[in-house]
Amino acid sequence: MTDGETLVEAALRVLNTADPVEKAKLGDELANKWLQGLISVPYHPSQADFIVPDRPARLTNVKLVSPSLMPKLGKAGSLQSRQAIVHSLVHTESWAIDLSWDIIARFGKQESMPKEFFDDFVRVAQDEGRHFTLLAARLEELGSFYGALPAHDGLWDSAVATSKDLFARLAVEHCVHEARGLDVLPTTISRFRNGGDDQTAELLEKVVYPEEITHCAAGVKWFKYLCSRSKNTSVGNVMENGDDKESEEVIGKFHEIVRAYFRGPLKPPFNEVARKAAGFGPQWYEPLAVKDFTR
Ligand SMILES: [Fe+2]
Ligand SMILES: [Fe+2]
Secondary structure (H helix, E strand, O other), X not given: OOOOOOHHHHHHHHHOOOOHHHHHHHHHHHHHHHHOOOOOXXXXXXXXXXXXXXXXXXXXXXXXXXXXXXXXXXXXXXXXXXXXXXXXXXXXXXXXXXXXXXXXXXXXXXXXXXXXXXXXXXXXXXXXXXXXXXXXXHHHHOOOOOOOOOEOOHHHHHHHHOOOOHHXXXXXXXXXXXXXXXXXXXXXXXXXXXXXXXXXXXXHHHHXXXXXXXXXXXXXXXXXXXXXXXXXXXXXXXXXXXXXXXXXXXXHHHHHHHHHHOOOOOOOOOOXXXXXXXXXXXXXXXXXXXXXXXX
C-alpha cells in the first residue's frame, strides 16, 4: 500500500530493498513518480521521524574484503581485468544508489531542505540506478556477473562516518568521492579503448561521465546552500558564487569539514576541467592535497 506515500517513505523502501537489480528498478519508478508529481510531498512535518537503516538492505552474494585486500584490477588489457574493473564499478554504483536515497531519507526532513534538494538527489538516484543497470548488463556481456568477484564497502564506511552531519555528507560523499570518480574515469575510459573494448568505453564516456559531473555539482550546490543558510545570508549570493568573501568562507568550511571527516590528503592529479564544470575550482581541493602536519 503506497497511496499517499511521501518521498522519504519511498526512499526508505529503496534502502530496504536488498536485491540491487530490484533496488535500481524500484528507485527508477519512484524517481519518475516524484518528477511527474505523482509523489508530491517530500515528508509530513508533523509525522514522527522514520528510522533510516544504518546499513541499507543488501544481498550477501557479494564477498566483501577490506579495501587493502582487494585484488588488483589491472589495466583493462585482458578480459579478466575488464571484468574486474566493470565489477568494481557496478559495486560502486550499487552503493551510489543507496547513498542518494539515504541523503533524502536521513537529512531531508531533519534539515528542512527545500523541494529542489529532493529534486536534485532524486535525479542523482535515478542516474545511479541507470549506471548500475547498464554496467551490470555490460558485465554479463563480458561473461561475468555481479557477485562473481570480491568488493569493498569503503563508500558506505564514509557514509556511516558522515551520518550525523549534512555538511560532512555532502562534502565527503558528494564532493570528494564523486570528484575522485571524475579524476580517474578518463584513464579508465582510455584503458578500455586501448584494450579494444569500445563498448564499455562508450558507456562510461557518453552516459556515466557527464552524469557524474552533475552529481558532483549537486554536492557543491547544496554545500554552498547550507553554508549560506547557516549564516542567514542571501542564498543567491553564495549559490551563484557572486560574493568573494562568502566564497572564501564556504571554501574554508569545506576544508575544515573534509579535514575532519576524510582520512588523509586528496590524491592528485585532479581533473580540473570536469571539476570546474561541477562548480568547484582548484582553491576548493588543492590545499587538501597537501598533508597537514599540524594534525
Ligand atoms: Fe554513477
Ligand atoms: Fe554519481
